[in-house]
Amino acid sequence: MPETTAKTAFWAGARNGAPFILMAAPFALVYGVLAVEAGLTLAQTMGFSVLVIAGASQFAALQMMVDNAAVALVLLAALAVNLRMAMYSAAMVPHIGPAPLWHRALVAYLLFDQTYIASVARYEDRPQMTVAQKVAYYFGVATPITPLWIICSLIGASVGATIPDSWAMDFALPLFFTALVAPMLKSLPHVVAAGVSVAVALVLSGLPSGFGLIVAALCAMLAGAMVEQWMEARR
Amino acid sequence: MTYSAGQIWLIIALLGAGTFAIRFSFLGLIGNRPLPPFALRVLRFTPVAVLPGMVAPLILWPPATDGVFDPVRFACGLVTLVVGVWTRSFYFAVVAGAITLYGGLLIV
Numbered sequence: 001m002p003e004t005t006a007k008t009a010f011w012a013g014a015r016n017g018a019p020f021i022l023m024a025a026p027f028a029l030v031y032g033v034l035a036v037e038a039g040l041t042l043a044q045t046m047g048f049s050v051l052v053i054a055g056a057s058q059f060a061a062l063q064m065m066v067d068n069a070a071v072a073l074v075l076l077a078a079l080a081v082n083l084r085m086a087m088y089s090a091a092m093v094p095h096i097g098p099a100p101l102w103h104r105a106l107v108a109y110l111l112f113d114q115t116y117i118a119s120v121a122r123y124e125d126r127p128q129m130t131v132a133q134k135v136a137y138y139f140g141v142a143t144p145i146t147p148l149w150i151i152c153s154l155i156g157a158s159v160g161a162t163i164p165d166s167w168a169m170d171f172a173l174p175l176f177f178t179a180l181v182a183p184m185l186k187s188l189p190h191v192v193a194a195g196v197s198v199a200v201a202l203v204l205s206g207l208p209s210g211f212g213l214i215v216a217a218l219c220a221m222l223a224g225a226m227v228e229q230w231m232e233a234r235r
Numbered sequence: 236m237t238y239s240a241g242q243i244w245l246i247i248a249l250l251g252a253g254t255f256a257i258r259f260s261f262l263g264l265i266g267n268r269p270l271p272p273f274a275l276r277v278l279r280f281t282p283v284a285v286l287p288g289m290v291a292p293l294i295l296w297p298p299a300t301d302g303v304f305d306p307v308r309f310a311c312g313l314v315t316l317v318v319g320v321w322t323r324s325f326y327f328a329v330v331a332g333a334i335t336l337y338g339g340l341l342i343v
Contacts, residue, residue, distance in 0.1 A: 038236055044247060057254065065243075079254065080284075083278055089257070104263050105262075105263060111258040168336055171297065174290045174312055176329065180286060182315065183328070185283070193280045194284075197284050202291055202295070217281070224284060
């Protein structure tokens with residue numbers, strides 16, 4: 001009975017996706033608050049959350065816009081943050097490549113860190129899953145987190161103007177991004193990439209907004225990849 | 236922020252389209268063709284390459300203090316980093332950083 005098994009897979013996904021709301025809810029609330037504080041209208045704030053629907057890049061775009069960086073640089077920095085999703089996209093192909101195009105388009109729209117990590121782990125754990133079950137499981141994982149992301153952005157944007165300066169919301173972005181990156185510093189190449197990024201960004205901070213960051217990110221990506229390649233060659 | 240409403244909507248539209256294109260890239264457009272290994276390698280480093288460079292100046296020269304070094308915000312950044320590396324947990328890092336920030340702001 002493929003229908004019932006797809007249904008079972010969906011609910012298993014929803015259960016496994018539920019804990020992600022713990023991270024998404026505060027992230028979305030703070031995004032909403034910072035967006036209206038930065039000067040975005042409610043519609044623009046929600047436009048980001050619905051059309052871009054990628055937390056870290058929304059924060060990154062916001063930060064570049066607060067600095068009045070050129071439009072092209074805002075886009076470059078925010079898209080660079082999302083480039084990792086090309087890897088997720090590639091990793092999903094062996095599992096749901098045969099699904100109908102509109103399923104794959106919807107999977108792409110909902111391709112977050114969380115949905116990717118939870119789904120690929122499940123697929124590798126249960127290779128006997130059918131394509132339909134895999135898609136159903138994926139949508140299950142996305143079901144708690146997606147509406148919550150949008151609703152919490154809206155709540156944050158609605159209350160944003162009333163939050164006093166003493167809450168130091170100005171520091172929410174550095175705090176969140178540091179907490180996101182720190183657990184990724186698990187190998188020498190990652191530490192080198194982060195170090196190069198920081199060093200180049202600080203040295204070039206006098207350049208027009210955003211330029212230094214783009215150069216720093218390019219140097220850091222190359223440095224990380226090269227150190228990793230060098231380490232593998234030595235092994 | 237000095238953008239016109241049109242510019243802001245342009246950013247939203249292009250960032251939305253660009254992000255979808257990245258997410259849809261292999262699933263919809265490129266299919267199962269493999270990327271060059273070095274390209275895959277570089278892609279893996281994007282979060283670690285972009286976010287630290289964005290955050291470092293904000294931690295050292297916070298806009299909230301008009302770019303003047305603030306010991307409380309610096310300590311918050313440092314504690315968040317150390318706890319995050321140590322516990323490998325986003326949650327612990329955020330909580331430790333927030334406690335440092337609010338504790339520090341209360342004391343100073």
